[in-house]
Amino acid sequence: GENVEQHPSTLSVQEGDSAVIKCTYSDSASNYFPWYKQELGKRPQLIIDIRSNVGEKKDQRIAVTLNKTAKHFSLHITETQPEDSAVYFCAASRRDPYDKVIFGPGTSLSVIP
Amino acid sequence: DVKVTQSSRYLVKRTGEKVFLECVQDMDHENMFWYRQDPGLGLRLIYFSYDVKMKEKGDIPEGYSVSREKKERFSLILESASTNQTSMYLCASSFQGKANEKLFFGSGTQLSVL
Numbered sequence: 001g002e003n004v005e006q007h008p009s010t011l012s013v014q015e016g017d018s019a020v021i022k023c024t025y026s027d028s029a030s031n032y033f034p035w036y037k038q039e040l041g042k043r044p045q046l047i048i049d050i051r052s053n054v055g056e057k058k059d060q061r062i063a064v065t066l067n068k069t070a071k072h073f074s075l076h077i078t079e080t081q082p083e084d085s086a087v088y089f090c091a092a093s094r095r096d097p098y099d100k101v102i103f104g105p106g107t108s109l110s111v112i113p
Numbered sequence: 114d115v116k117v118t119q120s121s122r123y124l125v126k127r128t129g130e131k132v133f134l135e136c137v138q139d140m141d142h143e144n145m146f147w148y149r150q151d152p153g154l155g156l157r158l159i160y161f162s163y164d165v166k167m168k169e170k171g172d173i174p175e176g177y178s179v180s181r182e183k184k185e186r187f188s189l190i191l192e193s194a195s196t197n198q199t200s201m202y203l204c205a206s207s208f209q210g211k212a213n214e215k216l217f218f219g220s221g222t223q224l225s226v227l
Contacts, residue, residue: 001172009153032214043203043218044156089155093214100146100171101216105155 002027004092006104014112019077021107023090026071030092033066033073034101039086047088048075080111116140119204119219126226132191134222136204143209145187146216147171147179150201162187163209194226 003026013019025033031052036044050057050064050073057064061080066073077084087108093101120135138145144163148156148171158171160179168179176198180188187206191198204219 006155034214034216036216043220044216045218046215049214100158100161100169101214102158102172103148103156105153 002030002092002102004090004102004104006090006107008107009105010108010110012110012112013080015080015082017080019080019084019109021075021088021090021109023073023104024071025092027092027094028071029094032093033064034091035064035075036089036091037086038089044089082111082113085109085111117204117206117217117219119222121222122220124222124224126194126224128195128226130194132194132224134189134202134224136187136189136219137185138206138217139185140206140217141184142206142217143184144207145181146205147187147189148203148205149173150203150221156203159189196226198224199226200224
């Protein structure tokens with residue numbers, strides 16, 4: 001089955017700096033890679049996703065890149081703000097209607113004002 | 114807005130008790146999921162269901178069962194609760210179509226087994 005690894009497990013950055021979180025996956029059939037953000041005490045929410053026919057996707061200050069050959073994908077947050085502090089989870093799935101979404105272990109990001 | 118509601122925010126149970134965690138969604142989603150969240154381990158899939166009365170094992174189904182008698186409701190059952198099942202349990206739902214993979218999560222149930 002699919003296995004998703006995520007690094008680093010914790011990350012502290014100064015406000016205004018960039019943050020990068022990296023994930024790897026094992027199942028070459030996976031073709032959908034979402035990122036979820038979970039603020040303290042709240043439920044995870046989708047912030048961005050990428051499909052395997054795309055190498056990069058941006059949404060304002062966040063971007064995701066995908067390298068299917070290496071089975072790597074990364075989340076980039078630029079100009080970090082205190083409200084970016086949260087746990088971020090990457091995930092992978094086959095986008096089969098009956099398939100499961102497998103999450104990485106999460107990265108706790110702290111943005112220091 | 115999609116609403117995924119979990120019946121309890123906090124639960125305290127005794128070892129050996131039968132525990133029911135309920136989840137209801139109001140957006141006619143076909144897929145429903147149960148995850149448990151533990152520090153450093155992320156979200157681990159226990160069971161999921163893609164249709165009424167259908168269920169599939171996730172990565173950690175041992176000690177759990179599920180029930181989906183109606184499309185909007187997905188129940189997680191701990192037949193005989195154990196202390197290692199102390200955790201945060203998250204329910205999620207999604208549409209089944211290939212363009213609609215977004216998971217909508219409930220607010221979670223923090224279960225403590227004493």
